[in-house]
Amino acid sequence: xxxxxxxxxxxxxxxxxxxxxxxxLNLVWPFISDVILMLIFAFLFTTLLLSSVDAFxxxxxxxxxxxxxxxxILLGSITTFxxxxxxxxxxxxxxxxxxxxxxxxxxxxxxxxxxxxSALPSFMQNEQSSSDYLATKLTELTQGVLGxxxxxxxxxxxxxxxxxxxxIFTIILLSEYHSxxxxxxxxxxxxxxxxxLKLIYNVEKSVSSYLRxxxxxxxxxxxxxxxxxxxxNFFGANITLVIFIGIIAGLANLIPLxxxxxxxxxxxxxxxxxxxxxDAATAHMFFGAIPSxxxxxxxxxxxxxxxxxxxxxxxxxxxxxxxxLHPMLVMIVLLIGGTLLGPLGMLFAVPATGVIKVILVEVxxxxxxxxxL
Numbered sequence: 370x371x372x373x374x375x376x377x378x379x380x381x382x383x384x385x386x387x388x389x390x391x392x393x394l395n396l397v398w399p400f401i402s403d404v405i406l407m408l409i410f411a412f413l414f415t416t417l418l419l420s421s422v423d424a425f426x427x428x429x430x431x432x433x434x435x436x437x438x439x440x441x442i443l444l445g446s447i448t449t450f451x452x453x454x455x456x457x458x459x460x461x462x463x464x465x466x467x468x469x470x471x472x473x474x475x476x477x478x479x480x481x482x483x484x485x486x487s488a489l490p491s492f493m494q495n496e497q498s499s500s501d502y503l504a505t506k507l508t509e510l511t512q513g514v515l516g517x518x519x520x521x522x523x524x525x526x527x528x529x530x531x532x533x534x535x536x537i538f539t540i541i542l543l544s545e546y547h548s549x550x551x552x553x554x555x556x557x558x559x560x561x562x563x564x565x566l567k568l569i570y571n572v573e574k575s576v577s578s579y580l581r582x583x584x585x586x587x588x589x590x591x592x593x594x595x596x597x598x599x600x601x602n603f604f605g606a607n608i609t610l611v612i613f614i615g616i617i618a619g620l621a622n623l624i625p626l627x628x629x630x631x632x633x634x635x636x637x638x639x640x641x642x643x644x645x646x647x648d649a650a651t652a653h654m655f656f657g658a659i660p661s662x663x664x665x666x667x668x669x670x671x672x673x674x675x676x677x678x679x680x681x682x683x684x685x686x687x688x689x690x691x692x693x694l695h696p697m698l699v700m701i702v703l704l705i706g707g708t709l710l711g712p713l714g715m716l717f718a719v720p721a722t723g724v725i726k727v728i729l730v731e732v733x734x735x736x737x738x739x740x741x742l
Contacts, residue, residue, distance in 0.1 A: 403531065406531070406713070407531060407534045407535050407538055408538060409717065410535045410538075410539075411535050411538035411539045411541075411542055412542065412576075413576070413580065413720075414535065414539045415539055415542040415543050415546060416573070416576050416577050416580060417577075417580050418439055418443070418539070418543060419543065419546060421439050422435050422436055422439050422543050423435075425438055425439055432544060433544055436540060436543045436544050439543075440540060440543075450616070453613075454610070454613045454617070457609075457610055457613065458610070458635070458639075461609065461610075461639065461642055461643075462642065465642040465643075465645070468645075468646075550569070553569065554566060554569065561735075564731055564734065564735060567731065568727065568728065568731045571727040571730075571731070572724050572727055572728075575692050575693070575720065575723040575724055575726075575727050576720055576723070576724070578691040578692055578693075578723075579688060579691055579692045579719060579720040579723055581691055582684075582687045582688035582689075582690065582691030582692070583623055583688060584623075585687050585691075586622060586679060586683050586684050586687050586688060587619040587620060587622045587623055588619060589619075589679065589683050589687075590618055590619045590622040590675060590679050590683075591615045591616050591618060591619025591620075591622075592615070592619075593675045593678065593679070594614065594615040594618040594619065594632050594671075594672070594675055595611055595612060595614075595615035597671040597672075597674070597675060598611045598614060598615065598636060598668075598671070599611060600671075601664055601667055601668065601671060604664075604667075605649060605650065605653070605664075606640055606644075606650075606664040606667065606668070607640065607643045607644055607647070607650065608636055608639050608640050608643065608664075608668075609639055609643060610635070610639060613635075614632045614635050614636050614639075615632065617631060617632050617635065618631060618632025618633075618672070618675070619632075622679060623716075624716065630672060630676065632672065633668060633669060633672040636668050636672075637663075637665060637668055637669075640663045640664050640665065640668060641663050641665075644663045644664070645663075650662070650663050650664065651663065653667075655667055655670070681700075684699070684703075685697075685699040685700050688719055689719070692719060692720065692722070692723035692726075693723065693726065694719070694722060694723060694726070698722070699719055702718040702719060702721075702722045703715050703718050703719065705718065706718025706721075
């Protein structure tokens with residue numbers, strides 16, 4: 370058997386092993402997917418917090434206390450922000466309930482229904498546009514929402530379990546990160562030590578750069594959302610807690626497809642509460658042509674614009690540049706990730722592609738310079 374035939378057989382053998390590995394992964398994936406997901410999130414959070422923990426450790430000289438201090442500061446900041454936001458929302462809801470009684474609200478919605486019905490084209494103003502029909506549909510919608518609460522509770526419970534496990538894994542990784550890294554480095558064969566060390570460094574750099582790009586993108590969404598809401602207020606939308614809403618939209622932007630729309634919900638609720646009884650806001654027209662009571666369509670349109678700018682311009686440019694990928698390639702891998710795994714696929718598509726690129730570069734270097742090893 371000559372050298373060419375031997376290489377050919379080795380290539381076939383590797384392909385067979387790869388296919389067997391894919392088959393086995395597909396077989397066990399339903400049982401390990403949650404754990405893998407937790408570990409990936411924990412690694413991302415660890416990468417994000419690692420520099421702060423290291424800086425804290427250099428000052429106090431104790432790793433575990435450094436981790437505890439950073440975690441307490443982080444949880445305290447999150448709790449303070451959410452507590453302040455919920456407190457402000459509750460205060461506004463209390464003021465709203467004191468200002469608007471049930472009869473006023475019923476009268477307001479009845480008037481709103483009549484205005485919306487009168488704004489419809491004449492061929493649509495039939496019995497299906499009547500108050501009875503609208504009331505029936507509203508009742509059906511309410512019953513559907515109530516019926517889905519059971520599954521929502523289960524989903525929230527599962528999310529809380531995953532969040533707690535990610536939190537625990539993150540603390541462990543932060544405490545033992547350098548020990549794990551040292552063990553990994555020591556396991557590299559001497560023949561590939563330099564290349565392996567470079568690979569670990571570049572993977573860390575790629576992931577941290579991706580996170581930095583994501584947070585820059587989140588900050589852009591927060592600024593655009595705040596600016597858009599202030600512009601709507603200039604035209605009379607009367608939306609309060611603008612900065613809170615913008616920050617929430619920005620942070621939620623870390624979750625693909627959800628981001629800016631999370632900020633839209635409190636904005637709509639606050640606009641409704643602040644404008645009930647305001648005839649000008651109730652009669653407001655979107656672009657002077659379409660009924661938009663309480664500036665609802667204006668708010669939805671503004672967040673749609675923010676989402677389109679973020680998804681098609683900011684994220685491909687910022688995140689792609691941070692991991693060394695062309696914006697067009699970022700768009701392609703986001704679409705592929707979303708098609709295969711939904712929002713989670715979109716979340717991990719870019720960093721995974723960045724890591725794969727780093728690995729392929731090092732593999733190409735090894736193949737090119739194998740005669741030197």
